[in-house]
Amino acid sequence: MEIEKGRSDARTDDTNKLKGYIVELLTSVFDSTQAEGLTSTVKSTRGFQHPLTGQLLTPCDKDWEDPVTQDDLKSGKLVSKKWPQYLFRGFRADPARLFHGFLQNDLMLRAALCIFVNPSALAKDTSRSRSNRAGNAALAGMTEMTVPALAYVAFQLRFTLCSEEVFCKGGHDLFDYSRLYYDVIRLLEDPHMSWLKKAVLQWYNVSVADILSVPDRY
Template sequence: MTTSSDGSSASTGKRRLPFNFKESLPPNKRLKTANTKESSAGKHISCTHHEDTNRKRVVEQLASIGKTICRAVYFTCNLYDFVDCLIAELGETPVFDIDSDLLEAVKQISTFHPLVRDVIRQGRRECKMSIRNIGDALRKGHESAQSNDIKTIKENLPYIFSGIKFEPPIEPVHSVGKARMGFHHPQCAELLRPLNANWDDPKVRALSLTTVHAPTVQDFPHFIMANARDLNMGPEGQASILDRLFISPYLIRAARVILFGPSAVNETPIPPTSRCNASKNNIRGASPELIAYITIMLRFCLSDEESYSNDCYSYIKLYDVIRKQFQDVNFKTVKKYIINTWNSELFPRTATTGMGSSKNVISGPETRQGHLGHITAEKSAVLQIAKAQSQLSAQYDTTLTDAERDVATALLIV
């Protein structure tokens, strides 16, 4: 064996390892040779990054759930109570009392987001999120949905109310000014007027500008009704007014704009894009809460109020009154018809009515007659009672119970 001047072994053909062996290795090979303190620090950073990534993903999922709650489940619910109700199902002790409305809302959100409990469980156990943390994430999505929907409706009012000539024009909204809308604007006033108001009476119109009170069923805005000329009224005549509630083209168009985007104002895209709100929020069917939400959003956008609040008009009360109306046992058959109509227009692939999608809300006479056939003699009996009560109330100022007044007003509009 010979040794060269640089100390390498010439006979074996092998070169001696460099003196600074550790420094010559690539970083991934040197990791195991690092001191204990350095390794521990790297492990801590890795764990923290993993936890932050999980938490971010949970917060994003909660925001999406919050948007669905806003639009289609329970707009006016206390989101922290909602979380409390969910964690109670996971075996934790609830902080607040849980009411039946919250239980129903939790049941509903599960149909839109089947993994909602898994998200809450991960947030609580893996990410160590408090009820407030989870509620804040839901609220962020809730508020984002509401503000975006108001902006979208405002920008598309002329298309939602196509066929109505607004004088002065309302496009864009800033050209006329919010202060000149609402009951100060002739066409907006016609759309906002209460269902049972005698709008030909100047005193009634004047009161609408000065009187503020908590809305009742009697104050449902007129734009929720389909036009009588679009209906096949049938032999019942005035009784068929019941079939006009909550199926106006304005409500359906506003719902399309919010769920599928402005380009879908007249027809639901088949299939809807993956980026639309309906897809992102897993909204695949209509609900009374969706109808109530669209109603209050549309009412606000037509009003003269600069910003959304419950100071001048109680939108929370209107929302809850609409929900209560759909829960009324006497409204059960009509509720089914309304929901089927909305599904056929917004979600034609999953609708059970077979009406299909169309540019107008109102279907043809043959189809409509088929649906009206499901509204049985039960409705006729209720109508007769409601009509008698309404007439007595109008002529003799008879005091009705809340339930009687609600049914009478909803079923018999004059």
């Protein structure tokens, strides 16, 4: 019971951390003008109510620029189980090469740094965060990125971008967070997708090797 409570407390801490750094997180990747209207304390303006977060949360088989799609997403009429665009390189899935660059983008990377290293890692010059590089990763004995850790980042980032105040199955946002977490794990652990797992983990380990003080294995 104590272990489960500890995990729950840690998850809540990570949720609050990302929620509070939403503006810094987005402006570390996008132009600051694109994040106008977003604040660290109010979630109701996020999700499909905001152009940037709405685009990032749009299912990969839909076009955010389509007014009908926007209306359906905002109203809750459209609830998709497809991968959201924020998981793809360039934040736009390529139907012809769906998993090319999957999970490999600066937003996911900086969310991972915020959770496992320190929020100061959101600085565009990541060398500024080196003095704090031990962070949660060192405390947890984490020396390299793992599949469950990536699934956790995807899970937390999705909730940070959405407008819901708490994890729930009610309201307009009916996204299944548990499904997302386990879908990422199932995909990367699929023997037929071993090439993707290798590419994703290598990309993260190389990207954060210096910050986590992990020698570059590649």
